[in-house]
Amino acid sequence: MGLKLGEIANIITDCVTMYDVCDVYGLEVRRNFISCPFHNENTASLHIDNKFWHCFGCGEGGNLIQFVEKLFNLDFKDTVIKLDNDFGLYLTQSEISEQTKRKAEELRARREKEQKEKDEKERYIQKAKEDYLTAWKYYLIYAPYPETPNWDINTDPYVVDQYLKHVDKRYLQAISELNKLSEIAEIYDFKIERWEAERMFLK
Ligand SMILES: [Zn+2]
Secondary structure (H helix, E strand, O other): OOOOHHHHHHHHHHHHHHHHHHHHOOOEOOOOOOOOOOOOOOOOOEOOOOOOEOOOOOOOEEEEEEEEEHHHHOOOHHHHHHHHOOOOOOOOOOOOOOOHHHHHHHHHHHHHHHHHHHHHHHHHHHHHHHHHHHHHHHHHOOOOOOOOOOOOOOOOHHHHHHHHHHHOOOHHHHHHHHHHHHHHHHOOOOOOOOOHHHHHHHO
């Protein structure tokens, strides 16, 4: 006894992404965009994510199954069979071997793991961004005057001590946070320059 077509379509949608589809059918992806196969264009304006697609050129869009339907001009059933075969799941065959089931399960587990890692990374970046903004805010709001004294090796330790004593601790904390977070921001490309922070917090 085989699975229903709808169930197979769901499993395929769980296991396969738009990136896999583009890869297998030879469509080059650049920064989540491909050249739209449904209208003539020079610039790639069809956007994809894991499960969905939308073309900003011709307005077409939908889910993964609908993309393959349209790409090969097939109906739903033949599209599901094609994907099933092309991605080596073989769920549409009446006898589903243990090996095939395992393979489908493995694919699904891998996808879930990848999604989890992606979510975790996004949360981490989001948190770092918020901390970065807070650090800038405290840095600007609690800055003493003069902001950076001209100290050198001969500066009287008493002067340094007095200065630090009167500087708001939140300012000093913000400096160390900014140092740490600007490195992370550099890596993940969300660096905020001082002038941008000033525009946000010094109104
Ligand atoms: Zn298009």
